[in-house]
Amino acid sequence: MLLLCLCSPGVAGGNDFQWCFSQVKGAIDEDVAEADIISTVEFNYSGELLATGDKGGRVVIFQHEQESKNRPHLRGEYNVYSTFQSHEPEFDYLKSLEIEEKINKIRWLPQQNAAHFLLSTNDKTIKLWKISERDKRAEGYNLKDEDGRLLDPFRITSLRVPVLLPMDLMVEASPRRIFANAHTYHINSISVNSDHETYLSADDLRINLWHLEITDRSFNIVDIKPANMEELTEVITAAECHPHQCNVFVYSSSKGTIRLCDMRAAALCDRHSKFFEEPEDPSSRSFFSEIISSISDVKFSHSGRYMMTRDYLSVKVWDLNMENRPVETYQVHEYLRSKLCSLYENDCIFDKFECCWNGSDSAIMTGSYNNFFRMFDRNTRRDITLEASRESSKPRATLKPRKVSTGGKRKKDEISVDSLDFNKKILHTAWHPKDNVIAVAATNNLYIFQDKIN
Amino acid sequence: MLGRGVKRKWSSLEELGANLVLDTPVMGDNEGPSKPDTNHLQQRQLVLGLCLEKLQRYQAGMELSLRRSVLLVNTLKQIQEEMRSDSCLFVDDMSVTCPGCVEEETILPLDSEFSSQQVDGSSDQHKPPPAAAISAFGDAVGYLSDLALDDIFEDIDTSMYESSDLPSAWAAGPSWPLSSCLTDLNELDHIMEILVNLRLKNPPTLRKPDLQPCLRHSDCQTDY
Numbered sequence: 001m002l003l004l005c006l007c008s009p010g011v012a013g014g015n016d017f018q019w020c021f022s023q024v025k026g027a028i029d030e031d032v033a034e035a036d037i038i039s040t041v042e043f044n045y046s047g048e049l050l051a052t053g054d055k056g057g058r059v060v061i062f063q064h065e066q067e068s069k070n071r072p073h074l075r076g077e078y079n080v081y082s083t084f085q086s087h088e089p090e091f092d093y094l095k096s097l098e099i100e101e102k103i104n105k106i107r108w109l110p111q112q113n114a115a116h117f118l119l120s121t122n123d124k125t126i127k128l129w130k131i132s133e134r135d136k137r138a139e140g141y142n143l144k145d146e147d148g149r150l151l152d153p154f155r156i157t158s159l160r161v162p163v164l165l166p167m168d169l170m171v172e173a174s175p176r177r178i179f180a181n182a183h184t185y186h187i188n189s190i191s192v193n194s195d196h197e198t199y200l201s202a203d204d205l206r207i208n209l210w211h212l213e214i215t216d217r218s219f220n221i222v223d224i225k226p227a228n229m230e231e232l233t234e235v236i237t238a239a240e241c242h243p244h245q246c247n248v249f250v251y252s253s254s255k256g257t258i259r260l261c262d263m264r265a266a267a268l269c270d271r272h273s274k275f276f277e278e279p280e281d282p283s284s285r286s287f288f289s290e291i292i293s294s295i296s297d298v299k300f301s302h303s304g305r306y307m308m309t310r311d312y313l314s315v316k317v318w319d320l321n322m323e324n325r326p327v328e329t330y331q332v333h334e335y336l337r338s339k340l341c342s343l344y345e346n347d348c349i350f351d352k353f354e355c356c357w358n359g360s361d362s363a364i365m366t367g368s369y370n371n372f373f374r375m376f377d378r379n380t381r382r383d384i385t386l387e388a389s390r391e392s393s394k395p396r397a398t399l400k401p402r403k404v405s406t407g408g409k410r411k412k413d414e415i416s417v418d419s420l421d422f423n424k425k426i427l428h429t430a431w432h433p434k435d436n437v438i439a440v441a442a443t444n445n446l447y448i449f450q451d452k453i454n
Numbered sequence: 455m456l457g458r459g460v461k462r463k464w465s466s467l468e469e470l471g472a473n474l475v476l477d478t479p480v481m482g483d484n485e486g487p488s489k490p491d492t493n494h495l496q497q498r499q500l501v502l503g504l505c506l507e508k509l510q511r512y513q514a515g516m517e518l519s520l521r522r523s524v525l526l527v528n529t530l531k532q533i534q535e536e537m538r539s540d541s542c543l544f545v546d547d548m549s550v551t552c553p554g555c556v557e558e559e560t561i562l563p564l565d566s567e568f569s570s571q572q573v574d575g576s577s578d579q580h581k582p583p584p585a586a587a588i589s590a591f592g593d594a595v596g597y598l599s600d601l602a603l604d605d606i607f608e609d610i611d612t613s614m615y616e617s618s619d620l621p622s623a624w625a626a627g628p629s630w631p632l633s634s635c636l637t638d639l640n641e642l643d644h645i646m647e648i649l650v651n652l653r654l655k656n657p658p659t660l661r662k663p664d665l666q667p668c669l670r671h672s673d674c675q676t677d678y
Contacts, residue, residue, distance in 0.1 A: 205520070235521045347508070350525070
């Protein structure tokens with residue numbers, strides 16, 4: 001049952017309720033190791049598993065544990081299920097460049113058997129990982145001893161049947177496929193297709209289509225690289241497959257446009273089927289217009305009817321049937337418009353914020369600075385700013401809505417724009433596909449919040 | 455604080471103006487480019503300076519973010535375009551506001567020479583814009599031109615190509631006649647070409663749109 005609340009109405013699915021703290025993962029230390037910074041967060045299709053990737057190339061998977069009978073008010077918690085090193089730092093000897101191990105994206109595959117599969121990628125290489133459980137081991141082999149050493153064949157005098165014995169549960173992560181050498185530029189997106197057999201990977205200038213079983217070939221479906229690189233004015237910033245139509249995908253660009261392509265039209269989708277662009281408002285033009293209109297993330301709604309794009313200052317919801325303007329625009333932190341030059345100076349203007357839908361497509365969430373994140377209810381048009389912080393991280397503590405004062409007098413409980421911490425940024429968030437549980441990555445910490453149950 | 459009428463140096467302007475000038479709403483474009491106000495020009499100056507600085511701040515061994523570079527270069531182009539249209543109308547104005555960035559930016563002459571030929575092919579068709587703006591722009595667009603040669607050609611003695619050894623006349627910018635250049639110039643151009651090829655024209659991709667699968671070795675062919 002949802003708690004109707006007068007003090008801090010939250011946003012989700014048209015119902016007002018409060019968000020409360022559930023868990024925080026990661027070290028409390030002030031000194032943050034670069035490698036520990038979370039670079040991607042992703043729930044699997046059922047929401048039972050939650051995966052994070054970090055700059056150190058590691059993948060950590062959390063599993064939702066069923067609620068205990070003695071503490072019915074607490075919904076299950078997410079606990080570490082498996083941790084593995086997905087990518088290692090490499091060196092490109094031809095170009096004399098380091099290839100970072102940072103995990104750029106993780107995408108789960110729909111579950112088809114007892115094991116779970118996910119794709120993880122750094123700048124250049126995509127890997128398919130299998131995460132499986134083992135709670136039995138075989139004993140009594142004929143050709144090797146208990147430690148796995150081969151026995152001297154002359155000493156084997158009888159045959160026996162090996163038996164399976166129970167053992168402690170072990171979770172294994174094993175690389176099943178490595179999709180390498182297909183991207184010259186940095187991979188920014190991977191997306192599993194709805195046919196569950198193919199996926200696409202996008203870098204700055206190209207998009208490739210792969211079969212999940214085949215690592216030695218991929219098909220280039222978009223190539224925007226000009227013959228002369230000096231004529232380059234636009235890059236691909238994100239790409240995603242349609243959730244239901246396996247022939248349709250979209251990609252966004254640094255010029256703030258989105259192209260929808262149909263793979264049935266041609267093998268090479270250089271010519272888009274639809275082109276989504278909002279005309280620029282001349283009154284707000286500035287030197288930074290192009291930089292802030294660059295799209296950092298694009299996500300289809302679960303229904304497949306809409307898509308959402310995030311640019312530097314706003315989130316836009318587009319109806320796939322209307323190309324000339326978005327149907328909804330939400331300001332994420334409009335108060336930063338007057339600070340653009342400083343944000344340009346300190347490079348924050350190039351930050352790539354991501355965005356996500358809730359399970360029913362009725363609410364959206366995206367991050368901001370100062371460890372703030374924003375939620376927008378599409379039905380009521382209500383929005384809320386919440387903060388991921390250690391201070392309010394007592395179990396079931398209700399999150400207080402935050403407010404940034406925009407000019408004029410600063411009211412009590414408000415924070416002024418100048419005192420925002422631009423080093424604390426929330427770039428990656430994920431919403432549970434069915435429940436009101438969200439995961440918010442704040443530098444090296446992963447916060448999990450949920451709606452408050454009476 | 456500076457007294458009235460005292461000319462401020464670019465560096466002090468940067469300090470003073472960083473918060474004041476820059477954070478005011480940008481661009482007086484409502485009035486059109488025919489009336490560039492001082493604020494706008496100062497901001498443009500600062501954005502230009504920062505653009506160049508950002509493009510030059512190249513981390514050795516790390517690959518540049520293409521998105522960032524493209525956005526910066528597009529911003530530079532926008533400013534250049536604006537300066538070009540301004541310079542036709544307000545030649546005097548430019549001489550007042552431009553030197554700030556010109557004096558402060560140490561522009562490698564070889565870059566400007568290089569870029570005015572290679573990068574900004576269109577520039578010779580237009581009325582020549584302020585030399586500093588163009589050379590600075592070219593400097594940044596030649597993505598790599600700011601690389602130390604030694605970083606790339608570790609085995610080659612590049613001392614002869616160092617900019618400090620070049621005659622000061624080079625600093626005059628792109629207008630300096632090519633014919634009287636050092637004999638090294640052709641070689642220098644050649645090196646720059648290699649650099650550009652190396653960094654920008656990445657090895658041609660094997661993937662072809664004609665659905666011709668390309669074969670690669672696969673490390674991991676266990677069953678799925």
